[in-house]
Amino acid sequence: MDFRSRQILIAAILEKRELVQMLYDQGKPDDGLAEYMELRRLGQILRKEINGNPRSGDTGAGENPPAI
Numbered sequence: 001m002d003f004r005s006r007q008i009l010i011a012a013i014l015e016k017r018e019l020v021q022m023l024y025d026q027g028k029p030d031d032g033l034a035e036y037m038e039l040r041r042l043g044q045i046l047r048k049e050i051n052g053n054p055r056s057g058d059t060g061a062g063e064n065p066p067a068i
Contacts, residue, residue, distance in 0.1 A: 001049050009049070013042050 001009075016039040023032035 006046075006049060009042065009046055013039065013046065016042060 016035060020032050020035045020039055023029075023035060
């Protein structure tokens with residue numbers, strides 16, 4: 001994911017968080033919960049992007065293969 005895409009994802013997360021809070025404040029917990037689940041999904045995507053996906057074969061070793 002490039003830098004600009006990451007910025008867009010972060011902006012979407014912030015907006016979604018505000019929407020969740022607004023729905024709860026308006027007394028719409030069911031709608032708030034649905035949006036919260038989407039917020040969690042977006043957060044997971046961002047965490048995978050920041051931390052890398054260890055299951056994808058990315059060892060984090062760069063060009064140096066891990067010692068066997």
